[in-house]
Amino acid sequence: MTHILVLSGVLFTLGALGVLIRRNAVVMFMSVELMLNAANLAFVGFARSREVLGGQVFVFFVIAVAAAEVAVGLALIVSIYRSRSSIDVDLVSDLKG
Amino acid sequence: MTIELAIFLGLAAVAISASIAMLVSRNAVYSALFLVIVFLTVAVLYLLLSAPFIAMVQVAVYAGAIMVLFIFVIMLLGTENVESTPSHRWQFAAALVLSYALIIQFIVVAFVLPADPAGEFAEIAEGFGSPASVGTLLFNEYLIPFEVTSLLLLAAMVGAIVLARWERTT
Numbered sequence: 583m584t585h586i587l588v589l590s591g592v593l594f595t596l597g598a599l600g601v602l603i604r605r606n607a608v609v610m611f612m613s614v615e616l617m618l619n620a621a622n623l624a625f626v627g628f629a630r631s632r633e634v635l636g637g638q639v640f641v642f643f644v645i646a647v648a649a650a651e652v653a654v655g656l657a658l659i660v661s662i663y664r665s666r667s668s669i670d671v672d673l674v675s676d677l678k679g
Numbered sequence: 680m681t682i683e684l685a686i687f688l689g690l691a692a693v694a695i696s697a698s699i700a701m702l703v704s705r706n707a708v709y710s711a712l713f714l715v716i717v718f719l720t721v722a723v724l725y726l727l728l729s730a731p732f733i734a735m736v737q738v739a740v741y742a743g744a745i746m747v748l749f750i751f752v753i754m755l756l757g758t759e760n761v762e763s764t765p766s767h768r769w770q771f772a773a774a775l776v777l778s779y780a781l782i783i784q785f786i787v788v789a790f791v792l793p794a795d796p797a798g799e800f801a802e803i804a805e806g807f808g809s810p811a812s813v814g815t816l817l818f819n820e821y822l823i824p825f826e827v828t829s830l831l832l833l834a835a836m837v838g839a840i841v842l843a844r845w846e847r848t849t
Contacts, residue, residue, distance in 0.1 A: 585684070585687060585688075585691070586687075586728070587792070588785070588786055591789060592782060592785070593695070593698060594785065596695070596699065596778075598778055599774055599775070602774035603774045606707055609707055611749075612714050612749060613701075613702070619721050622737075623721060623724060626724075626730045626733060629808075630729055633804070635808065635813065636820075638733050638808055639816050639821050641733050642733065645736055645741065646740075646831070646832065649745060650831050651835070654842065656752045656839075657842035660752060660756065661843060663756050
């Protein structure tokens with residue numbers, strides 16, 4: 583259990599770091615997927631450790647929600663690219679005061 | 680050291696190095712391919728953790744559908760190397776400090792939790808995590824969340840079409 587939680591934590595941190603340091607919207611989005619995967623890994627680890635299958639069912643739901651999120655998010659990225667020909671998040675700062 | 684632990688450590692090394700490679704590669708297509716490696720490694724880890732159904736879903740949905748969408752969008756927009764603006768120096772340093780704090784927290788939590796009495800990769804009941812057992816639970820106890828998920832997917836599909844539709848300005 584300890585090993586799995588440490589790996590899950592490391593992957594989650596790498597995902598968070600990716601969201602913070604990258605400027606490409608698609609790569610930031612991939613980092614979010616990495617964080618979701620780290621959380622799923624912890625769920626499956628706990629499901630096995632406690633021998634409760636509910637954790638695996640929850641991972642199933644998380645994967646379904648992630649698929650929906652990717653579809654909408656990538657559509658947003660495509661529509662941002664249409665309006666300003668770039669997906670660099672630093673250039674999308676119209677609301678900045 | 681048991682054989683399971685050895686396999687786990689090898690997979691963990693692959694997953695972590697592929698994640699780091701994803702973060703540092705300049706080309707978004709390379710990032711996507713490294714992310715596929717991470718997803719496949721995590722799928723094998725699910726097999727190791729006696730979750731064969733979730734492992735197959737991971738390969739089909741994540742490594743299959745989601746990554747195809749990512750690569751499709753990258754190719755469609757032609758934005759492999761858009762990292763143009765140099766981000767502020769202090770942002771990079773702050774990100775490193777914050778992620779260091781986060782990882783310390785995770786490791787402390789992992790070691791504070793009580794260890795499994797039977798050992799980490801101990802024997803487990805036959806059929807745990809098989810498609811039949813997961814399906815039984817899914818369609819009895821979690822039936823309403825399952826139906827709500829289908830509604831969510833429908834809403835996401837409609838939303839994606841509305842957002843990405845080509846506006847005809849006649």
